[in-house]
Amino acid sequence: MAHVYLGNSGLKVSEIILGNWLTHGSSVDDDTAHATVRAALDVGISTFDTADVYANTRAESVLGEALRGQRRESLEIFSKVYWPTGPKGPNDEGLSRKHILESIDGTLSRLGTDYVDLYQAHRFDTETPLEETITAFADVVRSGKALYIGVSEWNADQIRRGVELAREAKIQLISNQPQYSLLWRVIEGEVIPASEELGLSQIVWSPLAQGVLTGKYRPGEPLPEGSRAALAEQSGEQRSRFLETDVLEAVARVLPLAQEAGVTPAQLALAWVLRHPNVASAIIGASRPEQVASNTAVLEQRIDDALLDRAEEILAPVAVTDPAETVRNAPQQRPANP
Numbered sequence: 053m054a055h056v057y058l059g060n061s062g063l064k065v066s067e068i069i070l071g072n073w074l075t076h077g078s079s080v081d082d083d084t085a086h087a088t089v090r091a092a093l094d095v096g097i098s099t100f101d102t103a104d105v106y107a108n109t110r111a112e113s114v115l116g117e118a119l120r121g122q123r124r125e126s127l128e129i130f131s132k133v134y135w136p137t138g139p140k141g142p143n144d145e146g147l148s149r150k151h152i153l154e155s156i157d158g159t160l161s162r163l164g165t166d167y168v169d170l171y172q173a174h175r176f177d178t179e180t181p182l183e184e185t186i187t188a189f190a191d192v193v194r195s196g197k198a199l200y201i202g203v204s205e206w207n208a209d210q211i212r213r214g215v216e217l218a219r220e221a222k223i224q225l226i227s228n229q230p231q232y233s234l235l236w237r238v239i240e241g242e243v244i245p246a247s248e249e250l251g252l253s254q255i256v257w258s259p260l261a262q263g264v265l266t267g268k269y270r271p272g273e274p275l276p277e278g279s280r281a282a283l284a285e286q287s288g289e290q291r292s293r294f295l296e297t298d299v300l301e302a303v304a305r306v307l308p309l310a311q312e313a314g315v316t317p318a319q320l321a322l323a324w325v326l327r328h329p330n331v332a333s334a335i336i337g338a339s340r341p342e343q344v345a346s347n348t349a350v351l352e353q354r355i356d357d358a359l360l361d362r363a364e365e366i367l368a369p370v371a372v373t374d375p376a377e378t379v380r381n382a383p384q385q386r387p388a389n390p
């Protein structure tokens with residue numbers, strides 16, 4: 053497992069990060085979650101990403117239980133704040149000083165640790181002055197409860213403003229956590245250039261495009277029973293753009309390239325993401341321990357750049373690239389209270 057510097061900092065993180073969105077505390081039982089974390093540690097993953105909103109705080113607790121007994125100094129633990137948690141009271145959301153300072157204490161208690169290595173703004177809060185948010189984060193850092201600050205799904209202008217204020221506050225904003233894959237490339241036009249200029253790295257989520265790049269969804273065929281997409285449709289969620297026929301047909305044309313390279317489609321998709329110099333790490337999720345070893349095996353493979361270029365060329369016509377999608381998919385105001 054390679055370890056790389058995160059942004060313009062001295063913090064090293066594993067190139068593959070285990071995240072627990074949609075798994076720990078929800079779709080995966082605790083014993084399996086603990087086994088998955090052990091599998092990650094066994095392959096050299098030292099970095100774990102979670103958030104207070106995942107399973108309404110339960111995911112943080114499960115991760116803390118799974119890491120109990122490990123040498124804390126040998127781990128990098130990330131969490132996030134923004135979305136409503138708990139009873140969802142009037143101040144249980146956003147990036148106000150009150151919510152940040154209360155949320156970090158809850159996160160540390162659930163994780164069973166004195167600090168997180170990276171504390172991230174899970175979205176941009178349009179209703180709280182950014183000066184208030186950054187000042188609160190600075191106090192979290194100075195109190196020793198977080199070592200570094202990051203953001204998630206901020207656009208280039210928001211990142212620039214955040215970095216400027218962070219520098220004035222003498223703290224380091226070192227990373228952005230966006231969605232990024234062969235099918236979702238909206239950060240390439242503006243976010244990555246700004247991040248490169250300012251010294252931030254990308255920690256990317258959904259590098260497999262919600263599982264579509266694994267090839268398990270076939271054009272013209274029913275969704276596999278028990279798959280994430282099938283469960284989403286059953287719950288009434290809007291059908292993902294990634295499941296449209298033109299996208300699935302393009303993905304099907306990429307599958308032989310993975311076979312040619314002697315890797316799985318998931319490994320090929322991860323290799324494409326990780327070859328970008330501004331991408332420090334890719335977050336993977338796993339509902340079974342064996343998935344961790346399969347996905348991380350890509351680090352031992354040498355996939356020819358020309359083959360990755362060919363995969364990119366095939367999927368380019370169906371990939372989403374508009375930088376405006378970052379804002380379009382972000383909340384324009386805080387979630388409404390029930």
